[in-house]
Amino acid sequence: MPERRDALTRAEDGTVHIAGPSAGPAFTRAVLEVAGAVLTWPVLGPTGLPAAEIHDVGQAQQWLWAVYGERTAAAVDAVAQGTPAAELTPPEQPTALAEAAARLALGHWAARWWPTSHLDGFPALEPDVLGLELAALTHECQQLLDESGELEGAALLEEHLAALDPLIRWRQSAAPPRQLDRVLRLIDDAADNTGLDGEALRRLRSALEQDRTPSATPMDLAELRVPRQEFALAAGSSLRTATGRVIARGSGTNDWCRYPPGFVDAAENAVSWTAYALGAGRRIEVEVVADIAAPVGGVRLVAEVRVEGSPPNRVPLARRDDVWTGRADLDIPASTTPSIEVGVLLPGFDPGPGAEGGAAREAVRALARHRLGVAAAPHDSEGAHPDPFLAEIAAAAVEEDF
Structure with missing residues (x-):
């Protein structure tokens, strides 16, 4: 495979761009706002390192080296000072911070673009379960963030605490997801760092301080599911009022x-x-x-x-x-x-019709179908696929009842 080289350029307004894999419509891009920049990954292709639009090189230097490597960080600084555009050879393997950032961006993508559909059989991702994992990932990626990003992580944690007790019970059940313990420990650390407190967080800390004694039976993941209204109608159902x-x-x-x-x-x-x-x-x-x-x-x-x-x-x-x-x-x-x-x-929200959206939407549905398939047997997929989100595992478990 040829060595990947990413172009590094400076726009007239001073923004420095690191080119990355191309992406299509908005719903095929995972985007993460970080200190001094915006990072973008394609959802439908290999992730790897993101494209970057760096508007504050000084701020971005706090994380550039940890995502792209020291040579890239130095080259970004040089291009920002007016040296010619350059080609970069990024690290062969993404760093730990780059992988965590890609997962956080994908989680935000799922919160915005997951193709929930009664007609197509795609269950919704429970927002509280996904929100708590996003709070944990935000804490893990705190090196990337400025103060507003850290506040967003604290807000996510506080907003979605309703799912914390079910996650604690899931941890004590038979065969919980392998990332669940890490997610809960990150949540505990994030709460400690931000000064959040409450009964649920105290129960979490107590559970983490004790040796895990798993139950003999798996947890009924319907406990994680927020009741939703039942759909009585399908596309094409008749509400006809005209008589012509x-x-x-x-x-x-x-x-x-x-x-x-x-x-x-x-x-x-x-x-x-x-x-x-x-x-x-x-x-x-x-x-x-x-x-x-x-x-x-x-x-x-x-x-x-x-x-x-x-x-x-x-x-x-x-x-x-x-x-x-x-x-x-x-x-x-x-x-x-x-x-x-x-x-x-929706008037006032609409950016206008996109081009070639149908094929991209179908590709997103195929991706969601694949991720639900992996989530249905997360213990059988170790090493073959990235860990599914906890909300995807829960959704896959209740998909038959959707």
Whole structure:
């Protein structure tokens, strides 16, 4: 295999860039904000060392050498001072800090982009379980972080303490995940460093100070699962209110980048529409299978409807049970069978439709399917795959009931 060389360049605004593996749409990139820089890994390919956008070289020097090696740290400093761009030969193996950072970034990716879908059978990752592991990883990566990053780690720990007692019980059960003890010890150390206290943290410290006496039976991982509403509807289910003749129907585009996480089921066919003839008029009805979240403050999801390539019309959607629905009259000649494109977005959040998103979304689903398969038998995968997150192990265990 040829030796990897990463380009090191300086932009006009003084930002120093370390090139890395290319990545596609936002939902295929694992991103981590660190002291003086932003690091990016591709989710769908080999991770290795990240690409870096360094906006404060002085701050970044606290960790550059520990991630990329001393030669790279010196070269970054030289390029920032105005020397020509350079090619770098990074370490053959990622350092311990680089591996921990990649895992932390992937965990944040999972919190944002995991393709939870009732239609496709992808269970949600329990946010408290994932949040506690992210807090532990944040503490492990504290060399990378500035004060705001350390505060974020403390906030994660405090926000997700509800999962701590179940994790302690999991540790005492038969055959707990191999990383669980380390995660709990990092949580204990992080709480000590930040001055957090409470009954759950005191129970954790007591448990860690005693020899582990595992139970004879494995833990029922349903204890880690937050109850969710049951889905009564599926894509294409009928909420028809129009009484006219159906002239066209189809599936829309479910672009994950156009709304926040948790608003819409991540399945590709979660957006559906039907066009009706009502006398000489035409009407479209849009249905979108909902996930667990909803906008607040009067903001509503909307459907973006294009007819024959026309400028988009936005149709407000209202939530009813587990489906967002909306309808609008269309300006379509009576003799025409229309070509209609429908997407869903949240106004004020939407960055605009992406290109080639469908193939990338399917690749993310394949990745999630693979990770759940590994998580279903974590003790059989040692050395073959990175450890799954605790939340993935829990999700894989309850997947049959999803």
